[in-house]
Amino acid sequence: MNALFFANVTASYGTRRILSGITASFRSGAVTAIVGPNGAGKTTLFRAALGVLPSDGVIRVLNHDLKNWSREELARSIAYLPQGSDAHWPITAKRLVALGRLPHHKPFAPSSNADDFAVADALDRCEAREFAERPINELSAGERARVLLARALATGAPILMADEPAAHLDPAHQLSLMRLLKEEARRGTAVIVTLHDLALASRHCDEVVVLERGTIAAQGAPEQALDDATLARVFAIRALRVREGDGSAVLAWTPL
Amino acid sequence: MHGVAAQQDRRIRFVIGGSSSARITLALLVLALGLSALSFFLGPADVTPSQLVAGLFNGHGAAGVIAREIRLPRAVLALFVGAALGASGAALQGLFRNPLAEPGVTGVTSSAGLGAVIALYFGLATISAAVLPACAVAGALVSAGILYFLSRAGAGVMALVLAGVAIASLATALTALALSLAPNPYAMSEMVLWMMGSLKDRTLSDLVFAVPLTLIGIALLVSAARGLDALTLGEEAAHSLGIDVGSVRRRVVFGVALATGAATAAAGAVSFVGLVVPHLLRPFYGYEPARLILPSALGGAALIALADIVVRFADPSEQLRLGVFTALLGAPFFLWLILRLRRDA
Numbered sequence: 055m056n057a058l059f060f061a062n063v064t065a066s067y068g069t070r071r072i073l074s075g076i077t078a079s080f081r082s083g084a085v086t087a088i089v090g091p092n093g094a095g096k097t098t099l100f101r102a103a104l105g106v107l108p109s110d111g112v113i114r115v116l117n118h119d120l121k122n123w124s125r126e127e128l129a130r131s132i133a134y135l136p137q138g139s140d141a142h143w144p145i146t147a148k149r150l151v152a153l154g155r156l157p158h159h160k161p162f163a164p165s166s167n168a169d170d171f172a173v174a175d176a177l178d179r180c181e182a183r184e185f186a187e188r189p190i191n192e193l194s195a196g197e198r199a200r201v202l203l204a205r206a207l208a209t210g211a212p213i214l215m216a217d218e219p220a221a222h223l224d225p226a227h228q229l230s231l232m233r234l235l236k237e238e239a240r241r242g243t244a245v246i247v248t249l250h251d252l253a254l255a256s257r258h259c260d261e262v263v264v265l266e267r268g269t270i271a272a273q274g275a276p277e278q279a280l281d282d283a284t285l286a287r288v289f290a291i292r293a294l295r296v297r298e299g300d301g302s303a304v305l306a307w308t309p310l
Numbered sequence: 311m312h313g314v315a316a317q318q319d320r321r322i323r324f325v326i327g328g329s330s331s332a333r334i335t336l337a338l339l340v341l342a343l344g345l346s347a348l349s350f351f352l353g354p355a356d357v358t359p360s361q362l363v364a365g366l367f368n369g370h371g372a373a374g375v376i377a378r379e380i381r382l383p384r385a386v387l388a389l390f391v392g393a394a395l396g397a398s399g400a401a402l403q404g405l406f407r408n409p410l411a412e413p414g415v416t417g418v419t420s421s422a423g424l425g426a427v428i429a430l431y432f433g434l435a436t437i438s439a440a441v442l443p444a445c446a447v448a449g450a451l452v453s454a455g456i457l458y459f460l461s462r463a464g465a466g467v468m469a470l471v472l473a474g475v476a477i478a479s480l481a482t483a484l485t486a487l488a489l490s491l492a493p494n495p496y497a498m499s500e501m502v503l504w505m506m507g508s509l510k511d512r513t514l515s516d517l518v519f520a521v522p523l524t525l526i527g528i529a530l531l532v533s534a535a536r537g538l539d540a541l542t543l544g545e546e547a548a549h550s551l552g553i554d555v556g557s558v559r560r561r562v563v564f565g566v567a568l569a570t571g572a573a574t575a576a577a578g579a580v581s582f583v584g585l586v587v588p589h590l591l592r593p594f595y596g597y598e599p600a601r602l603i604l605p606s607a608l609g610g611a612a613l614i615a616l617a618d619i620v621v622r623f624a625d626p627s628e629q630l631r632l633g634v635f636t637a638l639l640g641a642p643f644f645l646w647l648i649l650r651l652r653r654d655a
Contacts (some may be wrong), residue, residue, distance in 0.1 A: 078503070104549065106546065125554060129551050130552070132550065133550070134547065134550035135547075136544060136546040136547050136550075139544065141539070141543050142542050142544070143544075143597040143598070143599065144597050145596055145597045146348060146596060149598060151544070153539060153542065153543060153551065154551070155549055156551045156552065159536075159553040161533070161536055189597070209551075212357070274579075
C-alpha cells in the first residue's frame with residue numbers, strides 16, 4: 055500500500071522554487087531512502103508532507119488528501135525525526151520519548167496505559183531502557199540518537215520520516231540505526247529516510263528515490279535507482295559496486 | 311558498575327519523581343502563603359496579630375485601617391507580582407529554550423515601565439485607575455511582540471537576547487526623556503521612585519487590576535505548557551507532534567505581557583525574579599518547561615514576599631527599594647549563570 059504519495063508537487067521558499075513536479079510514492083512496510091546532493095530538496099519534501107511548507111499538487115497521506123487532515127490527525131499518522139535533532143533541556147530519556155505520545159493526548163490529560171506501554175516498548179526496541187532515567191545530555195551521541203528515534207517510534211504512526219538520522223553516528227551506530235528502521239518497516243510502517251551515505255541507502259533500504267535540484271532523477275530498487283548513469287549525472291561520481299552474500303552496496307569511489 | 315547506575319537512577323527518581331516534585335510544589339505554596347502572612351503581621355505600627363485579624367474582618371478602628379488598607383494590599387500584591395514574574399520567566403525560557411530569557415532581560419519589564427510612565431507623565435493615570443495598568447500591559451505587549459516577530463523570522467536565541475537589550479535600552483531612554491520633560495518635580499520624583507519598584511503604599515484598588523490580569527496571564531502561559539514541552543525538541547519536531555507553534559508563541563507573548571504588565575503597573579520595575587526562580591527550581595521538575603510554570607509562580611510569590619519583608623526591615627524608611635534589592639541579588643546571579651553556561655557549552 056502507498057502510505058505517502060506525491061503527484062506533481064511543487065514547493066517554494068518565497069520566490070525560490072525548491073521542488074518542481076515531484077511524483078513519488080512511498081510504500082508501507084518498506085524502508086525508502088531519499089538521496090541527493092546538498093540542496094536537492096530532501097528536507098523540503100518532508101516539510102511539504104508535514105504541511106509545514108505550502109505546496110501545489112497533490113499529497114496523499116494514507117490515501118487521504120493532506121489538505122483534509124487535521125493537525126492532530128496528521129501528527130498521529132506521520133512521526134518525524136528532524137535533522138540534527140536534539141533536546142534543548144536536559145530532560146530524562148524517558149520523558150523525551152514520552153513527548154512522542156503528545157499527538158494522542160488531549161491537553162492536560164494524564165498519560166494512559168497505552169502511552170506507558172508505547173514508551174516502554176519504544177525504549178526497549180531502541181535498546182535504551184537501561185538509560186531511560188538518565189538526563190539526555192549525559193548520554194553519548196549514539197545513545198542519544200537511539201532515544202530520539204525511540205521518541206519518533208513511540209508515536210506509533212504508520213509513517214516514519216527521518217531526516218539524516220545517520221549523520222554524526224559512528225559505523226556501528228549507523229548499522230544499528232538501519233537495523234531499527236528495518237525492524238520498524240517490518241511492522242508495517244512506511245519508513246522514509248534521507249541519507250548521504252549511498253552505501254547505507256543501497257545496502258539497507260528497499261527502495262531509493264534520487265532527488266536532483268528539486269526533481270526526481272530516479273526511483274526504484276537501489277541497484278536500479280543508483281545506476282552508473284544516474285550517479286554520474288546527479289552526484290558527478292563513479293561508484294564501486296560490492297556484493298557480499300545476499301547483499302550488495304554502492305560505494306562512492308571517485309569524483310568524475 | 312551496575313549498582314552505581316542503579317543507585318544513580320534511584321537518586322534521579324528521588325529528585326524528579328512525581329511525588330517528590332508534588333511535595334516541593336506544596337512546600338512552595340505553603341512558603342509563599344506563610345511569607346505573605348508574615349508580611350501581613352509584620353510592620354512598624356504597634357498592632358498585635360489578633361488585632362490585625364479582627365481589623366481585617368470588621369474593619370473598625372486603626373487596626374482595621376492598617377489591616378485592610380496597608381498590610382493586606384501589600385501582602386497580597388507581593389504574591390501576585392512574584393507569581394506573575396516567576397511564571398513569565400519560566401514560560402519565556404521555555405519558549406526561547408534558553409535559561410537567560412526573562413521579562414527583565416528581554417526588555418518586557420522596562421517597556422511596561424515606559425507604558426506606565428507615559429500614563430503618569432501625560433496625566434492619563436488620573437482619568438481612570440485602569441489606564442496605568444493598561445498602558446503598562448500595552449508597553450509590555452509592544453516589546454514582547456517585537457520579540458515574537460523576531461523569533462518568527464527565525465532569529466536565534468542570542469539575537470533575541472540582544473534584541474531584548476536594545477528594547478530595554480530604548481525603553482529606558484524614552485523613560486528618561488519623559489522624566490526630563492516631566493511637568494513638575496513632584497511628578498518626576500514619583501516616577502523615579504515608582505520605577506525602582508516597590509510595594510509601599512499600595513491600596514486595594516491596585517489589587518483590582520493586578521490580580522485578574524496576572525491570573526489571566528498565568529492561565530495563558532499554562533495553556534501553552536504542553537507546547538513548551540514539545541518545543542524542547544525544536545520547532546519542527548513540535549509541529550510534527552501536532553503542536554500549533556504559532557499559537558504557543560502568541561499565548562506566551564500575551565501571557566507574559568499581561569502578567570508582567572500587571573506586575574509592573576502594581577509594583578514598578580522588579581527584575582531578575584523570572585530569571586532566578588525558574589533556574590533554581592528547574593532541576594526539581596526534571597527540566598520540563600510545562601511542569602515548571604506553576605512552581606515558578608509560587609516560588610516567585612515566595613521570593614517577592616520575602617524580599618518585601620527584608621527591604622522593610624533592613625531599612626524602615628524604605629530607602630532600599632524592592633526592585634533595587636532584587637536587582638542587587640539578580641544581576642550577579644545573571645552573570646554567574648552566563649559564566650556557567652559558557653563553561654558547560
